[in-house]
Amino acid sequence: MLSIEHLGYRYPRADTAALDDVSLTAQRGHVLGLLGPNGAGKTTLISHLAGLLPVQQGQIMVDGQPLATVRSATPTRIAVAPQEYAFYPMLTVAENLACFSAAGRLTAAKRDERIAACLAVAQLERYQGTRAEKLSGGLKRRLNLAIALLPEPELVLFDEPTVGVDPQSRAFILEAIKSLARHGAAVIYTSHYMDEIEAIADQVVILDRGRMLCAGSLDELLAQHEPVMVLAADGIARDALLALLAKHGTVLDSSGQRVSLRLKSRPAEVLAALDNASATVHSAQFGRGNLEQLFMSLTQRSLRD
Numbered sequence: 098m099l100s101i102e103h104l105g106y107r108y109p110r111a112d113t114a115a116l117d118d119v120s121l122t123a124q125r126g127h128v129l130g131l132l133g134p135n136g137a138g139k140t141t142l143i144s145h146l147a148g149l150l151p152v153q154q155g156q157i158m159v160d161g162q163p164l165a166t167v168r169s170a171t172p173t174r175i176a177v178a179p180q181e182y183a184f185y186p187m188l189t190v191a192e193n194l195a196c197f198s199a200a201g202r203l204t205a206a207k208r209d210e211r212i213a214a215c216l217a218v219a220q221l222e223r224y225q226g227t228r229a230e231k232l233s234g235g236l237k238r239r240l241n242l243a244i245a246l247l248p249e250p251e252l253v254l255f256d257e258p259t260v261g262v263d264p265q266s267r268a269f270i271l272e273a274i275k276s277l278a279r280h281g282a283a284v285i286y287t288s289h290y291m292d293e294i295e296a297i298a299d300q301v302v303i304l305d306r307g308r309m310l311c312a313g314s315l316d317e318l319l320a321q322h323e324p325v326m327v328l329a330a331d332g333i334a335r336d337a338l339l340a341l342l343a344k345h346g347t348v349l350d351s352s353g354q355r356v357s358l359r360l361k362s363r364p365a366e367v368l369a370a371l372d373n374a375s376a377t378v379h380s381a382q383f384g385r386g387n388l389e390q391l392f393m394s395l396t397q398r399s400l401r402d
């Protein structure tokens with residue numbers, strides 16, 4: 098449905114590009130997860146799709162037509178749930194929805210139907226009469242979600258919708274977004290939480306400093322990389338432990354005697370080497386890595402830096 102080709106963007110007077118040669122596609126019925134640390138370019142990408150930034154380099158097409166053409170012909174096909182709260186704080190939940198549905202040029206009959214449906218999706222029925230400014234952080238995010246969904250968009254963009262949200266609302270928002278894709282929308286979801294991307298995304302793009310590091314399904318991405326071992330050992334000095342493990346792979350992360358290692362050797366060889374060095378292994382897990390470890394192995398940095 099959406100195809101971005103070789104997108105590049107540099108903010109006025111910036112030294113480096115915020116986006117550099119980014120190409121991706123988003124399909125109906127799928128969630129595309131855009132994972133990257135602070136400053137990776139996620140918001141810049143979403144801002145392009147929201148029509149807030151002009152295309153400087155490359156192109157963005159929706160069903161074969163330039164995005165700008167689609168946006169001006171049928172603006173409601175694409176919706177954005179931005180990072181900021183996008184509603185009127187002084188109005189109640191119901192008034193906000195009425196106001197945004199009027200702005201979305203829905204017919205009166207359709208308007209009532211959509212308001213009811215979006216209240217239900219965001220489970221905000223109980224809060225219809227509450228002024229938006231009085232809602233908790235999680236409920237405010239849910240109001241953002243309800244407003245974004247009012248016009249039944251075909252492509253929905255979520256820019257870190259769970260920032261500052263309690264765990265219950267977070268789980269709820271993720272589930273609502275997944276169900277949106279199940280009902281046929283194309284969804285782009287940005288986050289710097291790898292567990293959210295792992296939970297929600299059918300396809301994953303990892304962005305860093307404006308560039309795409311890799312793209313594919315979660316399984317494809319994780320299968321391309323060597324397995325990871327996470328172990329805790331003592332009876333051996335930390336420096337000696339790290340030096341020993343460095344012979345068997347790349348140390349991704351370590352804290353005290355707990356180490357994550359991208360393996361080059363077989364796990365049994367690592368355990369035998371530790372045994373020979375009189376180390377006591379308290380726990381060892383072996384398997385494919387996660388997105389955080391993949392990011393670290395590609396950049397030698399943490400997603401959370």
Ligand SMILES: Nc1ncnc2c1ncn2[C@@H]1O[C@H](COP(=O)(O)OP(=O)(O)OP(=O)(O)O)[C@@H](O)[C@H]1O
Nearest residue numbers: 108111115133134135136137138139140141142289
């Ligand atoms: N208005 C602006 N003017 C100049 N540079 C900007 C502007 N907005 C963002 N940038 C820069 O562009 C780069 C990408 O920023 P962007 O906000 O898109 O990243 P992000 O992945 O959304 O980060 P975060 O997770 O912190 O929201 C960063 O280096 C940032 O400093």
